[in-house]
Amino acid sequence: MLPPADHFEPVGPTKEALEFVSLVAIDLGRYGDGPEARNHLADQIRQAMVTQGFFFVVNHGIAEADITRQVDIGYHILKNTSDDEKQRLRAPIIEEGSYHGFKPRGHWRTAGEVRDKAENFNVYRDMSLREQPTCMEPFRPEIQHFIERTHKDVLGKLLRIFAIALEINDEDFFVKLHSYDGHDETFLRYMQYYDAFSEEERKITKGLWFAGHQDLTSLSLLFSQPMTSLQVREYESDQWKYVPHIPGAIIVNAGEVMAWWTGNYFKAAIHRVVEPPADQRGHDRCSIFYFCVPNDEVVINTLLQESPVLRAADVAMAHLPDKAPNSKDWANDRIKISLRNAVWAKTDEADNVIAETVGNVATRWFR
Ligand SMILES: O=C(O)CCC(=O)C(=O)O
Numbered sequence: 001m002l003p004p005a006d007h008f009e010p011v012g013p014t015k016e017a018l019e020f021v022s023l024v025a026i027d028l029g030r031y032g033d034g035p036e037a038r039n040h041l042a043d044q045i046r047q048a049m050v051t052q053g054f055f056f057v058v059n060h061g062i063a064e065a066d067i068t069r070q071v072d073i074g075y076h077i078l079k080n081t082s083d084d085e086k087q088r089l090r091a092p093i094i095e096e097g098s099y100h101g102f103k104p105r106g107h108w109r110t111a112g113e114v115r116d117k118a119e120n121f122n123v124y125r126d127m128s129l130r131e132q133p134t135c136m137e138p139f140r141p142e143i144q145h146f147i148e149r150t151h152k153d154v155l156g157k158l159l160r161i162f163a164i165a166l167e168i169n170d171e172d173f174f175v176k177l178h179s180y181d182g183h184d185e186t187f188l189r190y191m192q193y194y195d196a197f198s199e200e201e202r203k204i205t206k207g208l209w210f211a212g213h214q215d216l217t218s219l220s221l222l223f224s225q226p227m228t229s230l231q232v233r234e235y236e237s238d239q240w241k242y243v244p245h246i247p248g249a250i251i252v253n254a255g256e257v258m259a260w261w262t263g264n265y266f267k268a269a270i271h272r273v274v275e276p277p278a279d280q281r282g283h284d285r286c287s288i289f290y291f292c293v294p295n296d297e298v299v300i301n302t303l304l305q306e307s308p309v310l311r312a313a314d315v316a317m318a319h320l321p322d323k324a325p326n327s328k329d330w331a332n333d334r335i336k337i338s339l340r341n342a343v344w345a346k347t348d349e350a351d352n353v354i355a356e357t358v359g360n361v362a363t364r365w366f367r
Pocket residue numbers: 191210215222230271272273
């Protein structure tokens with residue numbers, strides 16, 4: 001018998017006619033069907049990556065019930081941890097650039113002076129690195145197991161297909177850079193958004209819940225949930241479109257690390273979160289994510305030597321050799337500044353992209 005967790009009841013599907021982005025479905029169940037099947041998956045992923053930086057994965061081997069169970073566990077932890085304990089186990093975001101622990105509501109800036117209304121509990125695969133919340137204790141083995149499966153099975157297969165898509169000799173090239181036994185800022189995020197902006201704040205934010213950005217990751221795994229609120233900015237049109245909910249599926253997007261590895265040949269998806277349509281308002285939104293970066297010591301620069309595909313595409317190196325960051329410095333510095341500064345304050349209305357310096361490199365924010 002599994003230990004009981006409070007159940008999170010997700011909002012029902014929207015009935016509104018909205019503009020959805022069309023995403024390629026990757027059938028990871030085909031992964032074991034031999035080289036031809038894997039080459040086909042690699043073609044599909046390459047196509048998705050050079051256009052949108054987003055696709056979704058089905059038949060990935062994690063049952064929908066296991067995902068729902070993790071959503072419940074996250075809900076349970078956020079609901080049953082006292083404010084005192086949350087404060088004590090607050091992630092050292094500004095101090096160390098780490099998300100391990102609780103991210104309180106209001107740490108991020110949404111628009112102007114308005115602060116976010118989302119709580120996170122983030123856990124790294126080496127849970128012994130921090131004290132964990134008391135009410136998480138009964139779920140610890142399950143969480144560890146879920147992280148391990150997500151990392152080794154889902155992420156591992158995807159990373160192999162990415163190596164095939166780039167025609168890198170060693171299919172395990174990316175897998176080795178994301179060794180489960182190494183250390184890095186990869187984490188499982190339990191996130192609960194509260195529909196709690198005042199009317200005044202809604203006017204300022206225009207319904208924005210999480211500002212437009214690219215993830216700091218190599219790959220991000222977003223477990224699909226029913227609130228229609230995640231939007232992608234299409235590269236072709238610069239239009240924001242909703243990401244559909246596909247029950248049981250994992251939405252995958254590339255982040256800034258993948259864009260650097262590929263000299264921007266693979267796009268880091270630009271995305272944001274907005275308030276849902278009227279028929280889904282007034283509900284909380286609980287979901288889980290697995291955000292991945294390579295091991296701490298990995299220096300990230302464009303893989304021109306490793307990939308004939310990138311040479312043929314004639315991409316430029318993302319960084320000068322002595323300016324290329326390692327995964328740890330990049331992730332820590334980027335986490336420290338994420339959504340902290342009033343990046344739009346000095347821009348005019350027509351500007352929809354702004355760069356912010358992070359160590360030797362830059363990140364960009366979008367609207
Ligand atoms: O809540 C979501 O769907 C996406 C959140 C997000 O983009 C992020 O945490 O990086």
